[in-house]
Amino acid sequence: MEDNIRWMKTHCARMDHGGCSLLVGVKDNQIVRVKGDPEGYLSKGYICPKGVASPDRLTHPDRLRHPLKRAGKRGEGKWERITWEEALQEVAGNLLEIKEKYGPKAVAFGVGMPKGLEHFVLIRLANLFGSPNVVASQDVCHAPREITGIHTCGFYPVADFHHPSKLAVLWGSNITSTNEEGEINSLFLEQVKNGMELIVIDPRRIDTVKKARIWLQIRPGTDNALALGFLNVIISEGLYDKEFVEKWTAGFSDLAEHVKDFTPERVSEITWVASELIRDAARCYAQAKPAVIQWGNPIEHNIFTFDTARAIICLMAITGNLDVPGGNMEAKDPQIVGLGPFVRADLIPDKHKNMISAHHRVIPRLMTIAPAYFRKAVLEGIPYPVKGFYAMCCNPLLTYADSRQTYEALMKLDFLAVADIFMTPTAALADIVLPAATHFEFDDIGHLGIGHGYILARPKVVEPPEECWPDMKIMNELGKRISPPELWHDDYHTFVEDVVKPAGLTYAEFVEKGYLKGPDRFKSYEKKGFKTPTGKAELALSTAEKFKLTPLPQYTDLPEDDDPAYPLLLTSAKSRFFLHSSYRWLERLRKLRPHPLLEMNPVTAQKYGINEGDEVVIETKYGRITQVARLTDSIDPRVLCAAHGWWFPEGRPETQYDWEKSNFNMLTSTGKLGREYGTPNLKGLPCRISRKT
Ligand SMILES: Nc1nc2c(c(=O)[nH]1)N[C@H]1C(S)=C(S)[C@@H](COP(=O)(O)OP(=O)(O)OC[C@H]3O[C@@H](n4cnc5c(=O)[nH]c(N)nc54)[C@H](O)[C@@H]3O)O[C@H]1N2
Ligand SMILES: Nc1nc2c(c(=O)[nH]1)N[C@H]1C(S)=C(S)[C@@H](COP(=O)(O)OP(=O)(O)OC[C@H]3O[C@@H](n4cnc5c(=O)[nH]c(N)nc54)[C@H](O)[C@@H]3O)O[C@H]1N2
Numbered sequence: 001m002e003d004n005i006r007w008m009k010t011h012c013a014r015m016d017h018g019g020c021s022l023l024v025g026v027k028d029n030q031i032v033r034v035k036g037d038p039e040g041y042l043s044k045g046y047i048c049p050k051g052v053a054s055p056d057r058l059t060h061p062d063r064l065r066h067p068l069k070r071a072g073k074r075g076e077g078k079w080e081r082i083t084w085e086e087a088l089q090e091v092a093g094n095l096l097e098i099k100e101k102y103g104p105k106a107v108a109f110g111v112g113m114p115k116g117l118e119h120f121v122l123i124r125l126a127n128l129f130g131s132p133n134v135v136a137s138q139d140v141c142h143a144p145r146e147i148t149g150i151h152t153c154g155f156y157p158v159a160d161f162h163h164p165s166k167l168a169v170l171w172g173s174n175i176t177s178t179n180e181e182g183e184i185n186s187l188f189l190e191q192v193k194n195g196m197e198l199i200v201i202d203p204r205r206i207d208t209v210k211k212a213r214i215w216l217q218i219r220p221g222t223d224n225a226l227a228l229g230f231l232n233v234i235i236s237e238g239l240y241d242k243e244f245v246e247k248w249t250a251g252f253s254d255l256a257e258h259v260k261d262f263t264p265e266r267v268s269e270i271t272w273v274a275s276e277l278i279r280d281a282a283r284c285y286a287q288a289k290p291a292v293i294q295w296g297n298p299i300e301h302n303i304f305t306f307d308t309a310r311a312i313i314c315l316m317a318i319t320g321n322l323d324v325p326g327g328n329m330e331a332k333d334p335q336i337v338g339l340g341p342f343v344r345a346d347l348i349p350d351k352h353k354n355m356i357s358a359h360h361r362v363i364p365r366l367m368t369i370a371p372a373y374f375r376k377a378v379l380e381g382i383p384y385p386v387k388g389f390y391a392m393c394c395n396p397l398l399t400y401a402d403s404r405q406t407y408e409a410l411m412k413l414d415f416l417a418v419a420d421i422f423m424t425p426t427a428a429l430a431d432i433v434l435p436a437a438t439h440f441e442f443d444d445i446g447h448l449g450i451g452h453g454y455i456l457a458r459p460k461v462v463e464p465p466e467e468c469w470p471d472m473k474i475m476n477e478l479g480k481r482i483s484p485p486e487l488w489h490d491d492y493h494t495f496v497e498d499v500v501k502p503a504g505l506t507y508a509e510f511v512e513k514g515y516l517k518g519p520d521r522f523k524s525y526e527k528k529g530f531k532t533p534t535g536k537a538e539l540a541l542s543t544a545e546k547f548k549l550t551p552l553p554q555y556t557d558l559p560e561d562d563d564p565a566y567p568l569l570l571t572s573a574k575s576r577f578f579l580h581s582s583y584r585w586l587e588r589l590r591k592l593r594p595h596p597l598l599e600m601n602p603v604t605a606q607k608y609g610i611n612e613g614d615e616v617v618i619e620t621k622y623g624r625i626t627q628v629a630r631l632t633d634s635i636d637p638r639v640l641c642a643a644h645g646w647w648f649p650e651g652r653p654e655t656q657y658d659w660e661k662s663n664f665n666m667l668t669s670t671g672k673l674g675r676e677y678g679t680p681n682l683k684g685l686p687c688r689i690s691r692k693t
């Protein structure tokens with residue numbers, strides 16, 4: 001049997017940010033097995049349940065296999081099969097008509113979590129079409145960490161797990177479950193095994209707490225206060241790196257004065273973490289050299305994301321952990337194509353002035369549109385109307401805050417096209433649905449532009465179904481119809497060649513190598529200073545006045561006011577078995593997690609008369625949903641953790657597969673947004689529960 005199997009190497013993708021090296025067994029154009037590759041650069045043989053199930057995506061009987069045109073009313077679930085030629089003409093015709101009537105800005109292009117190279121081809125498509133509006137989930141995913149980093153110290157400080165650290169802080173990062181941005185937990189766990197100490201900051205007792213020296217069970221939504229408490233302890237006890245602070249930081253005395261108020265006792269009241277634990281953790285972090293902070297999504301899941309990221313970067317700076325091996329580094333890219341030339345940024349020089357978010361005065365360098373501002377444009381015409389939307393690799397109805405508002409906006413559009421691999425609630429509202437080829441089915445490149453200093457080869461291992469096209473091909477052909485055709489390629493494959501050409505490689509040669517990484521170069525600031533106006537890591541921002549930012553990291557309030565009518569606090573975490581709203585249709589994964597689970601402490605359950613497995617109604621000021629009770633003492637009795645991304649592929653198309661029933665974003669709102677990034681509150685929401693009767 002094994003004899004006829006051809007084993008090929010590629011990297012896992014599109015089930016999170018990707019990164020595990022895979023050995024893929026292929027027979028007759030079918031993937032028969034997937035194993036972790038022990039030689040994997042990031043993964044060392046590791047593979048998670050999603051990776052194992054990943055080939056099932058290709059062969060699922062309900063996968064989208066043909067372009068579809070809406071037949072009944074929008075959302076009615078009636079479709080007519082059309083050819084690719086007809087589909088491209090429909091999409092092109094509608095987008096051009098909107099452009100003619102309202103200008104190119106009235107068309108927005110949507111993308112979700114960056115999944116592969118098509119992410120950048122979409123930005124190129126928008127640029128060539130003349131629209132400055134690429135809508136993405138960056139407001140709640142990495143932009144606050146990345147761009148706040150650039151403003152503070154000139155780069156995005158990512159965790160370096162390739163060199164030994166004495167101590168790691170997992171700050172709202174469930175790395176053994178989410179492996180975010182390719183920080184596959186293999187390298188991290190290897191270090192833990194070699195004696196790296198651990199501090200975990202998480203409202204839940206996650207797996208890594210077992211290995212931790214200190215666990216800070218934080219009140220959701222109060223990370224900025226905790227970070228200010230750390231700064232208070234480290235500065236008042238003189239535990240900072242004096243030489244580094246003296247030579248390489250700006251605004252230390254202002255920061256020191258500012259954090260005096262944030263004593264562990266005061267911070268304890270806000271965060272629910274005992275003051276002694278705050279002291280202990282801050283001391284441990286400051287005294288271990290080098291120490292690394294692996295920070296996660298909760299940093300950017302509330303309106304104070306800018307201040308939270310600022311405070312944490314200040315911590316990295318004053319302890320001398322910026323850009324050192326085993327600390328938080330500036331990852332250097334290999335010699336590959338620059339993103340600007342790839343997306344042809346030169347053709348749209350006034351983008352930053354014309355994009356929707358310019359009106360909302362977001363932080364400079366945020367070049368995508370926050371979903372909240374996109375919907376304001378569609379629904380209220382602010383700052384101008386948006387009428388058309390081309391969306392791929394995303395499922396906004398589930399993943400944008402305030403799903404009802406998303407529904408209204410999608411319904412109001414003159415034209416909606418969605419490219420996906422499966423009929424999702426969002427695709428179910430489209431005028432045209434385009435069937436995409438996906439991972440394993442075309443040559444792709446992983447991790448471009450993600451900021452970790454490497455790219456990974458994802459060569460094709462099987463042919464896609466006949467009418468499933470890679471997004472890159474779809475856009476390459478659409479591009480020729482809606483923008484100057486000479487700026488597109490004869491064959492979309494040229495995009496992957498373009499990326500590695502500056503390295504002197506063909507794509508095939510790159511595949512042989514498997515990955516390309518930039519040089520291990522640290523402390524670049526010693527030569528050229530930090531890439532900020534002062535040349536220093538800016539504890540107080542020198543650009544604050546110019547950009548209307550607060551110079552020092554603030555704690556002003558809780559993200560949402562306490563409310564006696566909603567006595568519990570709701571947060572969420574990603575499921576180990578799914579990616580956001582994706583793949584609940586894969587039986588192999590669904591078996592592992594059949595229902596959306598609401599984690600609650602048994603004490604809470606008893607108080608509300610709820611048993612394990614009961615259906616529970618969860619309500620916030622903004623909406624109500626139902627999930628299934630899972631009792632666990634790993635969570636504080638005052639806190640609940642609900643599942644995010646749930647819809648029911650087994651449900652009916654005319655209700656868009658019950659997108660309202662258990663969807664976390666029915667409980668969120670865009671009423672309050674962080675000004676810098678347009679971020680809504682997704683964690684730390686006052687709520688109440690009752691057993692469903
Ligand atoms: N309340 C709440 N909201 C959140 C979050 C949260 O934690 N809580 N998390 C936020 C974060 S961090 C992010 S990144 C976003 C993610 O938001 P999205 O990116 O919108 O979510 P996904 O479920 O990843 O959507 C992926 C869609 O892409 C499709 N897809 C997969 N592969 C391909 C492909 O090759 N081609 C095409 N065309 N489609 C493909 C899948 O079938 C799926 O429908 O959600 C954000 N929203
Ligand atoms: N399996 C799986 N992997 C994924 C994804 C997925 O959907 N599923 N999504 C991918 C994407 S796009 C991203 S951005 C990353 C995100 O990866 P992570 O940053 O790890 O994301 P989360 O699971 O949202 O949150 C991490 C932890 O934060 C805790 N938490 C909740 N509220 C708070 C809070 O207020 N403060 C603190 N300190 N902690 C809190 C949760 O309990 C959880 O353990 O994961 C990627 N990997």
Ligand code: SF4
Pocket residue numbers: 012013015016017018019020046047048049050051052179184
């Ligand atoms: S951890 Fe991510 S990259 Fe690795 S196998 Fe799982 S889904 Fe794939």
Ligand SMILES: [Mo]
Pocket residue numbers: 113140141142
């Ligand atoms: Mo994300």
